Amino acid sequence: MTRRPGKGRRQIALKDRLAPVLISLVSVVVVFGLIAWFVGTAPQWPRIQLQFFSIDAMLEAAPGVAKGFLVSLQIWLISLVAIGIWALILAIFRAMGGPWFAPLRVFAILYVDLFRGLPALLLVLLFGFGIPALNLPGLPKEGLFWGGIALVLSYSAYATEVYRSGIEAVHEGQSMAAKALGLSQWQTLRYAILPQALRNVVPAMLNLVVALQKDVALLSVLGVRDAVREAQIYTARTFNYSSLVVAAILFLLATIPLARLTDHLQRKDRQRRLQGAL
Amino acid sequence: MANKHNVLTLAMLALTAMLVVPALAQEKTPNDPRLFTPGKLTVSTSEPSYPPWVLDNNPEAGEGFEAALVYALAAELGFKKEDVVWVDVTFDGAIAPGPKAYDFSIQQISVTPDRAKVATFSDVYYQSDKAVIALPASTVASAKTFADLKAAKWGVAVGTTDFDYVTNVLGIADAAVYDDQAGVFQALQGGQIDATIAALPTALYATCCQVPEAKITALLPKDPKDEGLGLLFAYENPIVSWINEGLAGIKAKGTVDELVRKYLVADPNIPVIAE
Numbered sequence: 001m002t003r004r005p006g007k008g009r010r011q012i013a014l015k016d017r018l019a020p021v022l023i024s025l026v027s028v029v030v031v032f033g034l035i036a037w038f039v040g041t042a043p044q045w046p047r048i049q050l051q052f053f054s055i056d057a058m059l060e061a062a063p064g065v066a067k068g069f070l071v072s073l074q075i076w077l078i079s080l081v082a083i084g085i086w087a088l089i090l091a092i093f094r095a096m097g098g099p100w101f102a103p104l105r106v107f108a109i110l111y112v113d114l115f116r117g118l119p120a121l122l123l124v125l126l127f128g129f130g131i132p133a134l135n136l137p138g139l140p141k142e143g144l145f146w147g148g149i150a151l152v153l154s155y156s157a158y159a160t161e162v163y164r165s166g167i168e169a170v171h172e173g174q175s176m177a178a179k180a181l182g183l184s185q186w187q188t189l190r191y192a193i194l195p196q197a198l199r200n201v202v203p204a205m206l207n208l209v210v211a212l213q214k215d216v217a218l219l220s221v222l223g224v225r226d227a228v229r230e231a232q233i234y235t236a237r238t239f240n241y242s243s244l245v246v247a248a249i250l251f252l253l254a255t256i257p258l259a260r261l262t263d264h265l266q267r268k269d270r271q272r273r274l275q276g277a278l
Numbered sequence: 279m280a281n282k283h284n285v286l287t288l289a290m291l292a293l294t295a296m297l298v299v300p301a302l303a304q305e306k307t308p309n310d311p312r313l314f315t316p317g318k319l320t321v322s323t324s325e326p327s328y329p330p331w332v333l334d335n336n337p338e339a340g341e342g343f344e345a346a347l348v349y350a351l352a353a354e355l356g357f358k359k360e361d362v363v364w365v366d367v368t369f370d371g372a373i374a375p376g377p378k379a380y381d382f383s384i385q386q387i388s389v390t391p392d393r394a395k396v397a398t399f400s401d402v403y404y405q406s407d408k409a410v411i412a413l414p415a416s417t418v419a420s421a422k423t424f425a426d427l428k429a430a431k432w433g434v435a436v437g438t439t440d441f442d443y444v445t446n447v448l449g450i451a452d453a454a455v456y457d458d459q460a461g462v463f464q465a466l467q468g469g470q471i472d473a474t475i476a477a478l479p480t481a482l483y484a485t486c487c488q489v490p491e492a493k494i495t496a497l498l499p500k501d502p503k504d505e506g507l508g509l510l511f512a513y514e515n516p517i518v519s520w521i522n523e524g525l526a527g528i529k530a531k532g533t534v535d536e537l538v539r540k541y542l543v544a545d546p547n548i549p550v551i552a553e
Binding site for chain 1: 392436437442
C-alpha cells in the first residue's frame with residue numbers, strides 16, 4: 001500500500017547512468033579501433049613502427065634523453081621564478097595610477113608590445129649568439145644563460161598581461177573600500193588587490209608554465225643539450241626516431257599532472273568562494 | 279578458322295612482348311621504371327649546400343665535389359646532363375622513413391652500421407679525415423695529445439658524425455650541439471666554444487671563407503665506425519645495385535680520384551694528433 005518512490009527512481013537512475021557509460025565506451029572503442037586499423041593497414045606501417053616505436057631503441061636512447069630532460073627541467077624552474085617576479089613587477093608598473101608613474105606605465109606597455117610581438121626563437125638567437133659575439137668583457141658567454149634571459153623576457157610579456165587581467169578583474173569597489181580605510185596606493189595594491197588578483201590568474205598562469213616547459217627546447221639552437229636535442233642526437237646517429245617518442249613521454253609525464261593540478265586548484269577555489277557566498 | 283585463331287594468338291604474343299620485354303630491358307638504363315621519374319635521375323641535396331661539395335649553392339652547374347660526382351655518375355649510367363634533376367631536402371627529410379620524391383640524396387651523409395639498419399646506402403664514395411678547427415689564440419691550437427684537446431670546450435652540429443667522433447673517440451661528454459655548422463661557427467666566433475671538428479674539406483672551406491679568423495689546427499685519425507660518405511636511398515630502394523655499378527665504374531676510371539684532387543685537397547703541412 002505504501003508508495004516507495006525511492007526504489008523506482010533509483011532503478012531509472014541506474015539505467016540512466018549505465019547507458020551513457022556504455023555508449024561512450026563502445027564509441028571510444030569503435031572510433032579509436034577504426035583509426036588504429038586504418039594506420040595499421042598503411043603499407044609503410046611496419047617501417048614506421050621500427051623507426052618510431054622500437055622498444056630497444058627507446059631503452060637505448062632513454063638515459064641520454066633523461067639527462068637532457070633534467071637540463072630542461074632546471075632551465076624551466078629557474079626561468080619560472082624569474083618570469084613570475086619580473087612579470088609581477090611589470091604588472092605593478094602598469095597598475096600604478098597617478099601622473100608621476102606615467103614613465104613606468106609607458107615602459108610596461110612598450111615592453112609588452114615589443115617582447116610579445118617577437119617570436120621567442122628570434123629572441124633566443126639574437127641574445128644567445130648576438131650578445132656573446134659582442135665580446136664585451138665581464139658578460140657571461142654561455143648560450144644557456146643568454147637563451148634563458150631571452151625566454152624570461154619573452155614569457156614575462158605574456159605573464160604581465162595575465163597578471164594585468166587578474167588585477168583588472170578585481171572589482172573597483174575593492175580599491176575604493178581600501179582607499180576609504182586610509183590605505184595608500186601601494187598598500188591598496190599590496191593588501192587588497194594583488195591577493196585577489198593572483199588567485200584569479202592561477203589557471204591562466206599554469207597554462208604559460210606548461211607552454212614554457214616545451215619552449216625550453218628552443219635553447220637547443222644555442223647548443224644546449226636539452227631533452228629534444230639529446231633525442232635528435234640519437235636520431236642522427238641511428239636514423240631512429242624512437243628517442244623522440246621517449247622525449248614526448250617525458251614531457252607528458254611532467255605536464256599531465258600539472259594540468260590535473262590546475263583543475264584541482266580551480267575546483268577548490270570555486271568551492272571555497274561559493275561557500276563564502278552561501 | 280584455326281588459322282585465324284593462330285593469327286590472333288600470335289598478335290597477342292607480339293603485343294605482350296612489346297609491352298613486357300622492353301620494360302625488363304629498360305632496367306639499368308635511364309628509362310628504368312624503378313626510377314622516381316623514369317628518364318630522369320632525381321637527386322636531392324641540402325639547401326643551402328656549401329663548397330667544396332657544391333659551389334655557389336648551385337648543383338646544376340656541376341661544380342663542387344658532390345655536384346660533379348653526380349654528373350659523372352649520371353653520364354656513366356647513360357643519362358644526359360639535362361636529365362639530372364635536383365631537389366632540395368634537409369638532412370632530417372633525407373633520413374625520415376617513407377617513400378622519397380627522389381632517387382637518392384647526396385649531402386655528406388656518413389655510412390655507419392647503426393644507420394644502415396634502417397636506411398639504404400650506396401657504396402662509399404669518399405672518406406675524409408677529421409680536422410680540428412679553432413681560433414689561433416685558443417689552447418687547442420697548441421694541443422699535442424687527445425688529453426690537451428679534452429680540456430677545451432667543444433661544439434658540433436647535430437646530425438653529423440662529428441658528434442660521435444668528439445664523444446666516442448675524444449671522450450668529450452659535454453660538447454655543445456648546434457642545429458647546423460653555421461651555429462657552431464657562430465659560437466666559435468663568439469667564444470662560446472673553443473673548438474669544433476669537421477670533415478677536412480668542410481674545414482678547409484670554413485677556415486678560408488666562413489670563419490677566416492679560425493684555422494685548422496690539427497688532423498685527427500679516422501673513426502673506425504665511420505665508413506665514409508655514401509648516397510642515401512629510401513629503405514631497400516631496388517636501384518641501389520645499379521647506382522653502385524655506376525659508382526664502381528667512375529672509381530675504376532679514376533674520375534673520383536680526379537675530383538678529389540680538384541676539389542678536396544688539403545695543405546700537407548697540418549699537424550696530425552693521433553692519440
